[in-house]
Amino acid sequence: MADRETDRAVSQTVRAQLALRDLILSGGLRPGERISELQAVETTGVSRTPVRMALVRLEEEGLLEAIPSGGFMVKAFSERDILDSIELRGTLEGLAVRFAAERGVSARDLEPLKECLNEIDGLVRQDPISVEAFSSYVALNARFHALLTELSRSPPLIRQIDRASALPFASPSGFVMAQSALPEARQILLIAQDHHRVVVDAIENREGARAEAIMREHARLAARNLRLALRNRTHLDLLPALALIRSAAD
Amino acid sequence: MADRETDRAVSQTVRAQLALRDLILSGGLRPGERISELQAVETTGVSRTPVRMALVRLEEEGLLEAIPSGGFMVKAFSERDILDSIELRGTLEGLAVRFAAERGVSARDLEPLKECLNEIDGLVRQDPISVEAFSSYVALNARFHALLTELSRSPPLIRQIDRASALPFASPSGFVMAQSALPEARQILLIAQDHHRVVVDAIENREGARAEAIMREHARLAARNLRLALRNRTHLDLLPALALIRSAAD
DNA sequence: ACCGGCTTTAATGTATACAGGAAGTATTCT
DNA sequence: AGAATACTTCCTGTATACATTAAAGCCGGT
Numbered sequence: 258m259a260d261r262e263t264d265r266a267v268s269q270t271v272r273a274q275l276a277l278r279d280l281i282l283s284g285g286l287r288p289g290e291r292i293s294e295l296q297a298v299e300t301t302g303v304s305r306t307p308v309r310m311a312l313v314r315l316e317e318e319g320l321l322e323a324i325p326s327g328g329f330m331v332k333a334f335s336e337r338d339i340l341d342s343i344e345l346r347g348t349l350e351g352l353a354v355r356f357a358a359e360r361g362v363s364a365r366d367l368e369p370l371k372e373c374l375n376e377i378d379g380l381v382r383q384d385p386i387s388v389e390a391f392s393s394y395v396a397l398n399a400r401f402h403a404l405l406t407e408l409s410r411s412p413p414l415i416r417q418i419d420r421a422s423a424l425p426f427a428s429p430s431g432f433v434m435a436q437s438a439l440p441e442a443r444q445i446l447l448i449a450q451d452h453h454r455v456v457v458d459a460i461e462n463r464e465g466a467r468a469e470a471i472m473r474e475h476a477r478l479a480a481r482n483l484r485l486a487l488r489n490r491t492h493l494d495l496l497p498a499l500a501l502i503r504s505a506a507d
Numbered sequence: 508m509a510d511r512e513t514d515r516a517v518s519q520t521v522r523a524q525l526a527l528r529d530l531i532l533s534g535g536l537r538p539g540e541r542i543s544e545l546q547a548v549e550t551t552g553v554s555r556t557p558v559r560m561a562l563v564r565l566e567e568e569g570l571l572e573a574i575p576s577g578g579f580m581v582k583a584f585s586e587r588d589i590l591d592s593i594e595l596r597g598t599l600e601g602l603a604v605r606f607a608a609e610r611g612v613s614a615r616d617l618e619p620l621k622e623c624l625n626e627i628d629g630l631v632r633q634d635p636i637s638v639e640a641f642s643s644y645v646a647l648n649a650r651f652h653a654l655l656t657e658l659s660r661s662p663p664l665i666r667q668i669d670r671a672s673a674l675p676f677a678s679p680s681g682f683v684m685a686q687s688a689l690p691e692a693r694q695i696l697l698i699a700q701d702h703h704r705v706v707v708d709a710i711e712n713r714e715g716a717r718a719e720a721i722m723r724e725h726a727r728l729a730a731r732n733l734r735l736a737l738r739n740r741t742h743l744d745l746l747p748a749l750a751l752i753r754s755a756a757d
Numbered sequence: 758a759c760c761g762g763c764t765t766t767a768a769t770g771t772a773t774a775c776a777g778g779a780a781g782t783a784t785t786c787t
Numbered sequence: 788a789g790a791a792t793a794c795t796t797c798c799t800g801t802a803t804a805c806a807t808t809a810a811a812g813c814c815g816g817t
Contacts, residue, residue, distance in 0.1 A: 304802045
């Protein structure tokens with residue numbers, strides 16, 4: 258019912274984009290496989306025009322790759338690509354918090370950040386942390402990162418960060434759920450939350466270099482999570498877009 | 508008539524994209540102005556479908572902005588936006604050269620870079636530097652930066668740098684021509700070339716932090732060029748996309 | 758049996774027709 | 788005279804039909 262209403266509200270293009278993205282991330286298409294427009298029309302139920310539109314947007318998003326002769330194929334990522342994408346996001350977020358620190362942030366703008374921090378504190382206080390708490394953490398973490406980048410007050414930078422975070426495995430919360438099954442899960446979350454507090458403190462004190470450095474290191478937690486999850490090979494079903502990873506042998 | 512042949516070779520979408528981009532950058536449309544598809548059809552001579560495609564790509568490129576009610580408008584940039592975009596590019600290029608330094612680059616891969624450097628040396632040796640030499644510099648500089656980012660061997664990063672450099676005022680050579688009319692032109696070029704040599708040296712010696720820092724500073728030369736050109740208000744016609752800059756008062 | 762060329766098929770790129778909706782304008786009422 | 792409402796007009800989003808081109812399969816020759 259709500260679905261029915263939103264279905265009518267959003268454009269066919271967006272509907273196709275969401276459907277195709279889910280299909281790709283769920284592994285419905287193999288990396289390197291050509292994605293036929295006609296086939297996409299059948300699976301999404303919309304006509305070719307919005308499907309084409311959605312394909313272009315998914316290419317810009319980084320999930321698809323244009324075939325020289327025409328059309329698109331599902332992009333394949335190496336583990337290195339993913340690690341680089343995480344480092345890339347960390348670098349951009351580092352620039353954002355440096356801007357925030359150097360340019361100054363009002364106490365009023367800092368308040369929602371601190372609320373976020375307190376809510377996260379409430380979550381990580383429990384030991385062990387429930388799966389529901391992890392789920393809540395993902396949402397709060399995403400909100401915190403979004404608020405943080407906005408502190409830069411730099412539309413071009415915010416835009417670029419959004420684009421870099423569009424790849425699910427590069428997003429700030431990409432590997433949090435996968436981490437929930439790990440024994441060191443709570444410890445990692447505590448460290449991450451400490452990073453959060455430190456970066457806010459650095460911004461408050463106008464310490465640009467410190468804020469930038471800690472933000473870069475913060476992103477590297479995601480890289481650690483990925484490596485741990487891949488090594489343990491447990492709960493890999495919690496990893497979105499794992500289907501897009503091609504082994505180094507390919 | 509190579510034009511006639513290329514016209515037939517490239518798709519209508521690309522043709523529309525190039526035509527519309529030129530139109531926007533030349534100031535044919537005012538920032539904030541809605542860009543009508545029908546009007547675009549008339550000016551480009553292609554039908555609505557490729558025009559629509561081109562509009563979407565130009566939006567992703569950052570030159571257009573989607574209107575909530577539908578359609579697109581020409582994006583307006585503040586001087587701050589442009590300076591931030593330059594700093595952003597510098598940060599990304601800094602990451603690229605850090606990757607290159609840390610991961611190591613073979614002498615073979617470094618060779619084309621050094622050729623580029625020698626060619627640029629030949630240009631900046633003359634005093635004063637001719638306009639033709641400036642023009643050659645732009646091409647060589649673009650080539651050098653492209654080779655440099657490729658040394659990172661990181662497709663996601665290269666992709667992101669390309670996107671960040673798509674905005675003409677953020678590209679490595681965006682303000683070089685505007686600088687050609689300045690009295691301090693040669694001095695700036697000499698400094699830029701020194702940066703080039705230093706960054707290659709740093710990469711060779713695996714000095715990641717040094718390479719990153721010098722690359723960031725190198726980008727800031729573009730910021731200085733922009734400020735000088737805007738203050739002197741001379742030869743502003745050499746600045747592409749100046750029409751997109753809205754004053755702080757707007 | 759394998760390779761090369763031809764034919765057929767299918768997929769993309771393009772053009773256009775149609776419907777729904779937003780914005781601007783004119784008119785009318787207060 | 789001003790504001791609100793209704794109307795008209797234009798614009799976008801969507802669907803579909805057509806043409807061109809690339810790819811795949813088949814047939815024939817070596």
